[in-house]
Amino acid sequence: MADQLLVVSSSPHIRSKETTSVIMRDVLIALVPALLCGVVYFGFRALFLVAVTVLSCVGFEFLWQKITKKPVTISDGTAVVTGVLLAMNVPVTAPWWMMVVGSFVAIIIAKQLFGGTGHNFVNPALAGRAFLLASWPVLMTRWVLPFTTGFTVAPDLVSSATPLAILKGTAEGEFPSLLDMFLGNIGGCMGETSALALLLGGIYLVIRKVISPRIPLCFIGTVAVLTFLFSSGDLSAFDSMLYNLLGGGLFLGAIFMATDYVTSPMTAKGQVIMGIGCGVITFIIRKFGGYPEGVSYAILLMNIATPLIDKYCRPKTFGTVAKGGGKNAEK
Amino acid sequence: MQKLTFKGGIHPNDSKSATNQIPIRELAPPDTLYFPMQQHIGAPLSSLVSVGDTVKMGQKIADSDAYMSVPLHASVSGTVKDIGLYLYPTGLKMPTIVIENDGKDTPEEPLNTKTLEELAPKELVGLVREAGIVGMGGAGFPTHVKLSPPPEKKITYIIVNGAECEPYLTSDHRVMLEQPEDVIFGLRAVMKIFSLNEAYIGIEENKPDAISAISSAAEKAKGIHVLTLAKKYPQGAEKQLIRAVTGREVPSGGLPMDVGCVVINVDTAVEISRAVRLGLPLMRRVVTVAGGAVKHPANFRVRIGTPFRYVIEQAGGFTEEPKKIVMGGPMMGISGYSLDVPVVKGTSGILAFTESEVSIRSTSNCIRCGKCVEVCPMNLIPAMLSAHSIRKNLEQCEKYHLMDCIECGSCSYTCPAQRHLVQSIRWGKQQLQIKRAKERARGNKNG
Numbered sequence A: 001m002a003d004q005l006l007v008v009s010s011s012p013h014i015r016s017k018e019t020t021s022v023i024m025r026d027v028l029i030a031l032v033p034a035l036l037c038g039v040v041y042f043g044f045r046a047l048f049l050v051a052v053t054v055l056s057c058v059g060f061e062f063l064w065q066k067i068t069k070k071p072v073t074i075s076d077g078t079a080v081v082t083g084v085l086l087a088m089n090v091p092v093t094a095p096w097w098m099m100v101v102g103s104f105v106a107i108i109i110a111k112q113l114f115g116g117t118g119h120n121f122v123n124p125a126l127a128g129r130a131f132l133l134a135s136w137p138v139l140m141t142r143w144v145l146p147f148t149t150g151f152t153v154a155p156d157l158v159s160s161a162t163p164l165a166i167l168k169g170t171a172e173g174e175f176p177s178l179l180d181m182f183l184g185n186i187g188g189c190m191g192e193t194s195a196l197a198l199l200l201g202g203i204y205l206v207i208r209k210v211i212s213p214r215i216p217l218c219f220i221g222t223v224a225v226l227t228f229l230f231s232s233g234d235l236s237a238f239d240s241m242l243y244n245l246l247g248g249g250l251f252l253g254a255i256f257m258a259t260d261y262v263t264s265p266m267t268a269k270g271q272v273i274m275g276i277g278c279g280v281i282t283f284i285i286r287k288f289g290g291y292p293e294g295v296s297y298a299i300l301l302m303n304i305a306t307p308l309i310d311k312y313c314r315p316k317t318f319g320t321v322a323k324g325g326g327k328n329a330e331k
Numbered sequence B: 001m002q003k004l005t006f007k008g009g010i011h012p013n014d015s016k017s018a019t020n021q022i023p024i025r026e027l028a029p030p031d032t033l034y035f036p037m038q039q040h041i042g043a044p045l046s047s048l049v050s051v052g053d054t055v056k057m058g059q060k061i062a063d064s065d066a067y068m069s070v071p072l073h074a075s076v077s078g079t080v081k082d083i084g085l086y087l088y089p090t091g092l093k094m095p096t097i098v099i100e101n102d103g104k105d106t107p108e109e110p111l112n113t114k115t116l117e118e119l120a121p122k123e124l125v126g127l128v129r130e131a132g133i134v135g136m137g138g139a140g141f142p143t144h145v146k147l148s149p150p151p152e153k154k155i156t157y158i159i160v161n162g163a164e165c166e167p168y169l170t171s172d173h174r175v176m177l178e179q180p181e182d183v184i185f186g187l188r189a190v191m192k193i194f195s196l197n198e199a200y201i202g203i204e205e206n207k208p209d210a211i212s213a214i215s216s217a218a219e220k221a222k223g224i225h226v227l228t229l230a231k232k233y234p235q236g237a238e239k240q241l242i243r244a245v246t247g248r249e250v251p252s253g254g255l256p257m258d259v260g261c262v263v264i265n266v267d268t269a270v271e272i273s274r275a276v277r278l279g280l281p282l283m284r285r286v287v288t289v290a291g292g293a294v295k296h297p298a299n300f301r302v303r304i305g306t307p308f309r310y311v312i313e314q315a316g317g318f319t320e321e322p323k324k325i326v327m328g329g330p331m332m333g334i335s336g337y338s339l340d341v342p343v344v345k346g347t348s349g350i351l352a353f354t355e356s357e358v359s360i361r362s363t364s365n366c367i368r369c370g371k372c373v374e375v376c377p378m379n380l381i382p383a384m385l386s387a388h389s390i391r392k393n394l395e396q397c398e399k400y401h402l403m404d405c406i407e408c409g410s411c412s413y414t415c416p417a418q419r420h421l422v423q424s425i426r427w428g429k430q431q432l433q434i435k436r437a438k439e440r441a442r443g444n445k446n447g
Helices: A020-042 A044-067 A078-088 A096-114 A124-135 A163-168 A178-183 A195-207 A214-229 A237-246 A250-257 A268-288 A295-312 B121-130 B171-178 B180-193 B208-220 B238-246 B266-278 B308-314 B371-375 B382-390 B394-399 B410-414 B421-446
Strands: B032-036 B060-063 B078-087 B093-101 B157-162 B199-204 B224-229 B261-265 B284-290 B298-303 B324-327 B334-336 B349-353
Touching: A020 A044, A020 A078, A020 A195, A020 A250, A044 A078, A044 A096, A078 A096, A078 A124, A078 A250, A096 A124, A124 A295, A163 A237, A178 A195, A178 A237, A195 A250, A214 A237, A214 A250, A214 A268, A237 A250, A250 A268, A250 A295, A268 A295, B032 B078, B060 B093, B121 B180, B121 B266, B157 B180, B157 B238, B157 B266, B171 B180, B171 B208, B171 B266, B171 B284, B180 B199, B180 B208, B180 B224, B180 B261, B180 B266, B199 B208, B199 B238, B208 B224, B224 B238, B238 B261, B261 B266, B284 B308, B298 B308, B308 B349, B371 B382, B371 B410, B382 B394, B382 B410, B382 B421, B394 B421, B410 B421
Parallel strands: B157 B199, B157 B261, B199 B224, B284 B349
Antiparallel strands: B032 B093, B078 B093, B284 B298, B324 B334, B324 B349
């Protein structure tokens, strides 16, 4: 006994087993249904692109930390999650080298240059996506319908029509059925089409207490209310709302991107503001902007507002307002 | 039954099953006992004995004129062997009286011979001080100070804290089970001090046997309500307990008396009962000895002054090399580097942890997950307080109510990045106190 030194440290002496890597593992598990849908609908090329993106993200993080002589933290899983999310946010027709460029922007520019995990001010995957969309707008919007692609994509199958683009009038085409939209049997980015799969992942995250449902519910709810009140095109208010909810990246963004811890508020009140803010901006972009989809930019803008939201949304400290109040105070 | 609780908090594994079914064992005192002269919050004591003196069991051996102090008593009879600096469980050295036990337990005259009915409230408070009673939960706040609030603070609630929300610890549980009459008697004494006919005992739901034992003992004494509390840490923190029982919030920077409450620990009630009924001062306490490295975890009734090493030996020693020794519970206890420290009035437990029990993992960046905000029972933003504390950004710390932190450790427990949130906040609080003291000193000079 006397030989071995005892550890002396500040309390508490026990800690929860839930570490950052456990949380990231849960996020990855939650992404599996949507990822599977992507592979089923868009073929093995989807899997190939996800693999390229994840490897690039982890590789860039590893290289950066080696070069700058910082502790290597790739085992925390954050770069893997960034890679999967970035890949899910591009069409299956994207060339593989573009994913490497996107990974570079996400990991090096958006994340590591600002101090690594926990210090980025915007979601890295969304920053990567925004960069790709601005740089290669055509390559980023070459949609294909499900079950038409193998490893390569036949050029004549490519179309620019998505339900939201048709809704906006920037593309010609038929609306798919709402059931197909719910299941994801439509054109779109690899991971965004199936609302059902994304919802399953979201429920898993809420049950596992990885995320609170505040941001997704407020985000989706706000878009629902606004698109119902201000319907677009010739559709009924109800159909306009449903196509807006199920089309584009709303579920992917609301459940997996807007809830990113680092770039969303820490307090309950702040999270409600974040959700509503994302919803309002998404609606404004879709309705009045030149672009049929608005989820990514809405989240990016609210990411930037997060420090301000956190500054003004502080919980009421115990014992600060209701002095001696409470239900039995009259006793 | 309605389960009362507070907002926030955590649900760690309570790890109480190793000891909560084993009756308390009386531990024979060792040959040498150590009596540090400041086992309470307040002024240090001066010795009333000299080296070579013989002392009786229960004899007062140190005292102070200061109001914020309680006297210290020998827990055995014997000879004063030394008075000098010895290691205290917090890791510092403290003036300590060392007594060699003669094994006879020759008793001192009792402190009190009157009955509870004969004692006036003032006399009762005086007896509590003379008996050296402090809060037995760990902090060591002098109980007589709690029992004598200024006249403008009208006390309406007396609450006995039987929550015992710290994992591993079962000493309060066993006391409630084995001595429910003592708990009730001690509580009745406190009720008499405040001339109140009603009082409350809050017990966490994971101790149903204690709830029924106390309930049946309380039936005989009218006006004592036993309340079931939800099992959640830190349910036994004073402010959270008051919130659960009364719905009142102790104001920021205030004391329980500010909302008309007095909270006493289960073991404190037992000691008050012993002082009144038997005239005995505080000389012993129940200590939970547990943790993965202990061979036979148990609850011992230990004489104050008994070295940890002796207590551990009585529990069968270690099964493997412990990695950490903690006095108190795993959430708020103090880790020490030596077993050669004595059991003091605030030692609720001695825990010897193996490497796998105490997570010693490296810290990573804050990912702003907000889990610390969700669990903070004081509704603070621990991540922010910690960051500002580390940067010594004291103005921001004040703005975010740094001083309201009760250091329960829920934030550190829950942090997925393993950050030392409480530790940095505690440091920040010290810095802020130093800064305020300097400002006061400057203000006095100028004024």
